[in-house]
Amino acid sequence: GEDVEQSLFLSVREGDSSVINCTYTDSSSTYLYWYKQEPGAGLQLLTYIFSNMDMKQDQRLTVLLNKKDKHLSLRIADTQTGDSAIYFCAETPDSNYQLIWGAGTKLIIKP
Amino acid sequence: GAGVSQSPSNKVTEKGKDVELRCDPISGHTALYWYRQRLGQGLEFLIYFQGNSAPDKSGLPSDRFSAERTGESVSTLTIQRTQQEDSAVYLCASSSASRTGELFFGEGSRLTVL
Numbered sequence A: 001g002e003d004v005e006q007s008l009f010l011s012v013r014e015g016d017s018s019v020i021n022c023t024y025t026d027s028s029s030t031y032l033y034w035y036k037q038e039p040g041a042g043l044q045l046l047t048y049i050f051s052n053m054d055m056k057q058d059q060r061l062t063v064l065l066n067k068k069d070k071h072l073s074l075r076i077a078d079t080q081t082g083d084s085a086i087y088f089c090a091e092t093p094d095s096n097y098q099l100i101w102g103a104g105t106k107l108i109i110k111p
Numbered sequence B: 001g002a003g004v005s006q007s008p009s010n011k012v013t014e015k016g017k018d019v020e021l022r023c024d025p026i027s028g029h030t031a032l033y034w035y036r037q038r039l040g041q042g043l044e045f046l047i048y049f050q051g052n053s054a055p056d057k058s059g060l061p062s063d064r065f066s067a068e069r070t071g072e073s074v075s076t077l078t079i080q081r082t083q084q085e086d087s088a089v090y091l092c093a094s095s096s097a098s099r100t101g102e103l104f105f106g107e108g109s110r111l112t113v114l
Helices: none
Strands: A004-006 A011-015 A018-024 A031-037 A043-050 A055-057 A060-064 A071-076 A085-092 A105-110 B005-006 B010-012 B018-023 B031-037 B044-050 B063-071 B073-080 B090-096 B107-113
Touching: A004 A085, A004 B005, A011 A018, A011 B090, A018 A031, A018 A085, A018 A105, A018 B107, A043 A071, A071 B005, A085 B044, B005 B090, B010 B018, B018 B090, B018 B107, B031 B107, B044 B063, B073 B090
Parallel strands: A011 A105, B010 B107
Antiparallel strands: A004 A018, A018 A071, A031 A043, A031 A085, A055 A060, A060 A071, A085 A105, B005 B018, B018 B073, B031 B044, B031 B090, B063 B073, B090 B107
């Protein structure tokens, strides 16, 4: 079945770039999403990319999609303490409303 | 309201009691999801409602779990005869029909079963 994989933790220094990676198995994915969950809160949509795009940039966020390798990444430039959160990757298969979720990557910021 | 509202935000109950969790989706959102998130874990799908269609209950872990939604409004998730393993945060999310992957989440209901 469909699967989405993420590393569980990423630790970066404040001011550096963070790169959070995700791999997925469903080649029919139409949209791929990044959601952010701050401590004690629900998830919020951060950004998304359509499957026919390679890259999407939004201020400090850059999403890269390698459809051949089924690899998605989220780069956060100039990482700040407010970026501390869990980042979830998710995809929607072509014929299904359901999102397939990764387990989430906890981003830890070192001073 | 402007966002998805869930209540109660915290619930502590004794093993064996029934609990009811409520979700108020964003007005006009036809799709509504319930997820369970155990401490330090990812999202576990429970149930999905879309308009007046039959709900997708494939994620409900046992017959102690049930959920209802009237039309496109409030939903309630009921857990009967609670067990300690039911302790988790229960998240509700809604989306519009045209943008099904863009979910708006509530803050969650934290359930602790003693």
